[in-house]
Amino acid sequence: MIFLKRQLPIIIAFVAGIMMWIRYYIPSEVSTNLVDGYLEWVRIIVGFAAILGILSLLQHHMLKIRMKRPGFAFSYVTIAAFIMMTAAGFLPFAFPGFAEKNMETGSLFNWLYEYTFIPMQATMFSVLAFFIASAAFRAFRARSMEATLLLVAAIIMMVGRVPIGDLISNATPAFMIGQNEYHLIDFEEWTGWLLNVPNAAAKRGILLGVYLSQIAISIRIIFGIERTYMGGGD
Amino acid sequence: MIPAGEVLGTWIAVGLTLMMFSFIYKDNPAFKFGEHLYLGISVGYYVNIQYWSTIYPLVFQAMKQQHNYWVLIPTILGIFILLRIIPSMSWLSRMAFALYIGGFAGYSLPLIVHSLLLPQLSQTLQPYSGGPGPVINQIIILVAVFSTLIYFFFSLEHRRTVGMISRLGIVFIMVSFGASFGYTVMARISLLIGRFQYIIESGHIMFPWTRS
Numbered sequence: 001m002i003f004l005k006r007q008l009p010i011i012i013a014f015v016a017g018i019m020m021w022i023r024y025y026i027p028s029e030v031s032t033n034l035v036d037g038y039l040e041w042v043r044i045i046v047g048f049a050a051i052l053g054i055l056s057l058l059q060h061h062m063l064k065i066r067m068k069r070p071g072f073a074f075s076y077v078t079i080a081a082f083i084m085m086t087a088a089g090f091l092p093f094a095f096p097g098f099a100e101k102n103m104e105t106g107s108l109f110n111w112l113y114e115y116t117f118i119p120m121q122a123t124m125f126s127v128l129a130f131f132i133a134s135a136a137f138r139a140f141r142a143r144s145m146e147a148t149l150l151l152v153a154a155i156i157m158m159v160g161r162v163p164i165g166d167l168i169s170n171a172t173p174a175f176m177i178g179q180n181e182y183h184l185i186d187f188e189e190w191t192g193w194l195l196n197v198p199n200a201a202a203k204r205g206i207l208l209g210v211y212l213s214q215i216a217i218s219i220r221i222i223f224g225i226e227r228t229y230m231g232g233g234d
Numbered sequence: 235m236i237p238a239g240e241v242l243g244t245w246i247a248v249g250l251t252l253m254m255f256s257f258i259y260k261d262n263p264a265f266k267f268g269e270h271l272y273l274g275i276s277v278g279y280y281v282n283i284q285y286w287s288t289i290y291p292l293v294f295q296a297m298k299q300q301h302n303y304w305v306l307i308p309t310i311l312g313i314f315i316l317l318r319i320i321p322s323m324s325w326l327s328r329m330a331f332a333l334y335i336g337g338f339a340g341y342s343l344p345l346i347v348h349s350l351l352l353p354q355l356s357q358t359l360q361p362y363s364g365g366p367g368p369v370i371n372q373i374i375i376l377v378a379v380f381s382t383l384i385y386f387f388f389s390l391e392h393r394r395t396v397g398m399i400s401r402l403g404i405v406f407i408m409v410s411f412g413a414s415f416g417y418t419v420m421a422r423i424s425l426l427i428g429r430f431q432y433i434i435e436s437g438h439i440m441f442p443w444t445r446s
Contacts, residue, residue, distance in 0.1 A: 009328040013336025020340030021236070038337055041308035043352055046332050047288040048312025054277055055319060075268050078274040085278025089286070103286055109342035115243030116250060117401065119432070120272040123254035126429045129422035130258050136419065146404060150412035158417025193371075194413045200374040204354050205382025211351040218339035218346075229335045230328045232414055 010224040058082070088112055113172030153194055160191030236442050244439040251429055378406040 020038060023031040061075035088109040094101045095108035103109050136154070141147070159165040165187035172184040182189065220226035253268035293309055296302040311330035317323040356381045364367045384396060385403030393401045438445045 005325045005328070009332035012329060012332040013339075014318075016333050016337035017340035020337045021343050022340075024344040035341065037304075038341070040305075041311075042334055042338065043288050044292050044305065044308035045312050045315065045334050047284045048309075048315045049348050050280065050332075051312075052318060053316050054281060055316070057273075057277060059319070065286060069264065074270040077267055077270040078277075081271045081274025081339070082278045082281075083274075085275045086281050089278070089282030103282055109282065111239060111243060112275065113279060115247045116271070117275050119247040119251045119429075120254055120268060120275070121426060122432075123251045123270065123429050126422060126425035127254060127257055131421050131425040132415075132422055136415070149405060149408040150415065151410025153409045154416035154419070155414050158420055161416075161420045193408065194419075197270045197371050197374055198378055198406050199410040199413040201358075201378030202403075202406040204375075205379045205406070206386070208351065208354055208379070208383060209386050211346050211354070214346050215343060215351075218343045221335055221339040229331045231324070234282050 006230075010227065010228055013229075014222055016222060017218075021222070054082075085109070085112055085117075153199075156187060156190050156194060160187035165191075236439055241439060241442060244436045248433055248436050248440065250431060255429075379400070382406055 016038075022036050058079065061078050064072045064075045065079075088095070088107070089103050091101055091108070098108045098111065100106040100110070102164065159168070160192060162168075169183045169186045169188060174181050174183050176182070217226060221229070249269055250271070253264045254272075256262055256268075257265040293305050296305045308330075311333060314326040315330045318327045358376060360372055362372055381399050381403035383403075385400045385407065386402075390396050
């Protein structure tokens with residue numbers, strides 16, 4: 001039993017990892033079929049993993065209702081909305097008043113998606129603008145050199161992205177370098193430089209570290225040194 | 235004539251938008267209702283997407299139309315994942331995770347080196363050409379990448395020369411974070427303007443008689 005519980009998963013990870021690694025160096029039809037088949041299998045497995053997440057969410061809300069925890073009434077809303085949206089997509093016939101069934105345009109599912117999911121999602125993200133503004137107020141109190149740099153970069157970035165940035169730039173004296181005209185204050189130019197030079201370079205430095213770590217962790221997983229994916233227990 | 239479904243839908247969409255916006259004032263029952271509704275709707279949406287774009291074509295159709303019974307293996311492994319909710323059988327899910335994580339580690343290894351790591355390095359070490367402007371930018375990029383890497387290199391104590399380089403690294407990192415922050419703020423503000431525009435423009439659909 002110990003073999004099944006602890007050693008077999010490591011053997012599966014090793015064999016799958018080595019096969020997928022080596023196939024890259026042997027370009028052939030077999031190798032292409034292998035990777036296509038593997039990616040298809042992974043999509044199926046991930047589909048079930050998503051169902052596990054959903055089951056866990058429903059379990060949480062049902063427990064909240066059963067224990068009558070504070071705000072449990074809202075859990076009914078979540079469960080009802082889930083059932084309604086899921087059923088709308090699985091209905092084998094067009095819901096009365098709708099021309100289509102399942103997920104097609106003109107179906108109940110599509111109507112719910114358009115008039116509930118999209119507006120709520122967009123509003124949820126747009127509300128973050130207010131919280132970002134309050135976070136900015138705290139972060140932008142330039143108490144140190146680092147905070148000042150953050151403040152200056154963010155202000156240039158924000159002003160350079162709105163029409164007022166152009167208005168300010170155009171109001172400042174212009175001069176020529178070679179055949180190009182520049183303004184004394186040129187937010188558009190500064191924004192482009194900020195994004196393409198210091199921002200891209202710092203991100204590249206961070207990403208190089210991330211890629212090296214990914215390589216290290218992949219090798220550790222394949223050779224069974226990293227086993228956290230197995231979870232706790234026996 | 236605007237269809238009744240569109241009028242009703244717009245009323246619901248605007249109502250839900252205002253419910254979500256009410257959080258700006260403070261956490262309240264209207265927002266909590268909207269939040270829980272959004273959760274349920276989005277999970278239901280995700281179930282449908284997963285089923286109709288993955289499980290149905292890759293499992294049911296593959297078996298029924300192409301008689302491909304190999305798909306039973308990942309299906310059984312997927313069922314093993316669901317067994318995680320039964321503590322005595324949760325160990326079975328390790329087989330699925332091992333295949334997924336182990337295989338993906340091997341799959342991504344050469345891709346990371348070939349498609350991500352080496353192109354980033356080659357972009358950093360470009361030949362210096364194109365006039366003074368591009369050359370200065372190239373030097374700044376090289377210095378910034380090197381100093382940022384040193385900032386995250388903890389095998390050496392950050393003192394004297396290493397400390398100075400690492401300090402330069404934090405300068406570039408802060409400029410980068412500032413630029414990203416500014417960019418994100420503008421994206422959120424643009425979404426916010428979009429929502430306000432939606433509410434204003436929905437007036438003619440919600441009250442059809444106001445249409446000229």
